[in-house]
Amino acid sequence: MKAQIYVTLKKTVLDPQGATIARALQSMGHPEIAGVRQGKFFEIEIAEGTPKEALSAGLNRIAEDVLANPVIEEYRVEILD
Amino acid sequence: MKAQIYVTLKKTVLDPQGATIARALQSMGHPEIAGVRQGKFFEIEIAEGTPKEALSAGLNRIAEDVLANPVIEEYRVEILD
Known part of the structure; x- marks a missing residue:
């Protein structure tokens, strides 16, 4: 049996790492990216x-x-079978 | 619209960080944890x-x-609506 645990910053907490990734992607020619939040x-x-x-x-x-x-x-x- | 991208180490690549988490959890009284692999x-x-x-x-x-x-x-x- 397997399980998965996803951890993200709360919506109210700034995610500067995600913001940096979003800016980098936009400047690399991906204007469709409006925002990124990173989790583990x-x-x-x-x-x-x-x-x-x-x-x-x-x-x-x-x-x-x-x-x-x-x-x-x-x-x-999430618990998977 | 939202999308999610999951990144994990390939199965064939050792994950020492995950192994450390698994050992720590076992020593903290969670013998049901057989292994952990971390991703982002x-x-x-x-x-x-x-x-x-x-x-x-x-x-x-x-x-x-x-x-x-x-x-x-x-x-x-994964692309979500």
Whole structure:
């Protein structure tokens, strides 16, 4: 089983890195790019035999405590089969 | 319109950062985590009135030339409405 955790800056937090990428792309001849925000994601391999019920709570705790900074970032957890 | 580009290390490339995260999580009481691979993603805001036909080719070129290093990374482009 696999899970994915996506971490992005909150909409209200400035993303200067994304803004720089957007400007660079525009100057490279991609006027269709209006904005870029960068995030990170984690592909997580889940050990065999893990009960699916407890998994979601555990992954949310991992995202909240370790992978994201909840002050400025938000996260999304997806469990794949 | 929005698009997302996901960039990950190729399966054959070692991801020491992901391995470190996995070990840390296991030692923090998450034995269900068998492995972690880290990637990045880009949320792209597309300018109004961009024709959808040309968009996919343009985004693939951006991913290939700018956002990913095709020697060690692979990417996936998703166009959302």
